[in-house]
Amino acid sequence: MSKLRVAVIGARGRMGSEAVRAVEAADDMELVAAVGRGDSLDALTEAKAQVAVELTHPDAVMGNLAFCVERGIHAVVGTTGWTEERLAELRTRLADSPGTGVLLAPNFGIGAILSMHFARQAARFFESVEIVELHHPNKADAPSGTAVRTAEVIAGARRAAGCPPQPDATTTALEGARGATVDGIPVHAVRLRGLVAHQEILFGEEGEVFTIRHDAMNRASFMPGVLLGIRRIGERPGLTQGLEHFMDLGG
Ligand SMILES: NC(=O)C1=CN([C@@H]2O[C@H](COP(=O)(O)OP(=O)(O)OC[C@H]3O[C@@H](n4cnc5c(N)ncnc54)[C@H](OP(=O)(O)O)[C@@H]3O)[C@@H](O)[C@H]2O)C=CC1
Ligand SMILES: O=C(O)C1=N[C@H](C(=O)O)C[C@H](O)C1
Numbered sequence: 001m002s003k004l005r006v007a008v009i010g011a012r013g014r015m016g017s018e019a020v021r022a023v024e025a026a027d028d029m030e031l032v033a034a035v036g037r038g039d040s041l042d043a044l045t046e047a048k049a050q051v052a053v054e055l056t057h058p059d060a061v062m063g064n065l066a067f068c069v070e071r072g073i074h075a076v077v078g079t080t081g082w083t084e085e086r087l088a089e090l091r092t093r094l095a096d097s098p099g100t101g102v103l104l105a106p107n108f109g110i111g112a113i114l115s116m117h118f119a120r121q122a123a124r125f126f127e128s129v130e131i132v133e134l135h136h137p138n139k140a141d142a143p144s145g146t147a148v149r150t151a152e153v154i155a156g157a158r159r160a161a162g163c164p165p166q167p168d169a170t171t172t173a174l175e176g177a178r179g180a181t182v183d184g185i186p187v188h189a190v191r192l193r194g195l196v197a198h199q200e201i202l203f204g205e206e207g208e209v210f211t212i213r214h215d216a217m218n219r220a221s222f223m224p225g226v227l228l229g230i231r232r233i234g235e236r237p238g239l240t241q242g243l244e245h246f247m248d249l250g251g
Contacts, residue, residue, distance in 0.1 A: 076105065
């Protein structure tokens with residue numbers, strides 16, 4: 001069987017360099033291009049890349065995806081910092097290139113995806129919920145893409161179950177003291193030297209607190225998810241949000 005021809009964009013970064021190693025080590029893939037800031041994306045077309053892995057910066061990702069989608073190169077995207085406006089632009093671009101698939105995965109970590117899955121299940125049983133995400137201080141965006149997605153998942157489950165807004169009697173607060181609000185859920189972002197990527201989802205009810213915590217101790221932990229996305233994205237044209245669509249999580 002022929003190998004999948006894979007390119008990595010952002011290849012010299014923390015995640016990109018890890019992705020280069022993972023693709024090189026995969027028996028069913030060939031790394032045909034590895035580009036960084038200042039390099040021409042034409043390397044992807046010249047090398048006939050079938051799938052591009054995008055791991056750059058919120059300001060760069062849309063331009064890189066526009067290039068790939070226009071040329072029918074599927075993309076597996078780890079870059080975060082997405083807004084509704086950017087998503088709408090990406091959907092428009094994909095509509096002009098039917099057959100091309102883009103996976104936006106705010107987190108490639110299997111445990112992180114399971115955290116969100118379990119949080120969806122827990123959401124309706126607790127009166128209160130808050131999210132604390134903790135990352136290295138070189139991270140460009142806050143809150144993390146994972147925290148935003150987690151808040152959306154929890155808020156959706158609470159709406160579907162008819163849960164009322166959560167209690168919060170705060171009337172006086174220093175700006176930022178209650179974090180950012182994502183879909184009604186408070187999200188707090190910590191940036192601390194020594195950390196990689198961590199998240200706690202705190203559920204509270206009278207007399208009990210239930211915490212779901214995920215810790216990524218290194219970036220190699222994201223690579224099984226990156227490789228899964230590369231293997232599967234060609235089967236799924238259009239926009240896919242979340243690696244869970246390629247995993248059988250059951251109920
Ligand atoms: N989905 C997931 O599981 C994960 C997602 N991420 C996300 O991945 C992204 C990258 O994170 P990380 O690797 O830590 O960041 P880094 O800053 O280490 O890497 C980003 C790389 O992209 C390069 N770059 C910037 N602009 C361009 C461009 N226009 N074209 C090509 N390369 C470019 C940077 O170059 P230069 O250094 O010159 O600026 C840098 O080498 C972030 O958005 C982060 O949130 C991170 C971890 C896991
Ligand atoms: O920048 C990072 O490091 C990470 N970014 C992703 C995010 O914003 O959720 C995934 C993971 O948390 C690591």
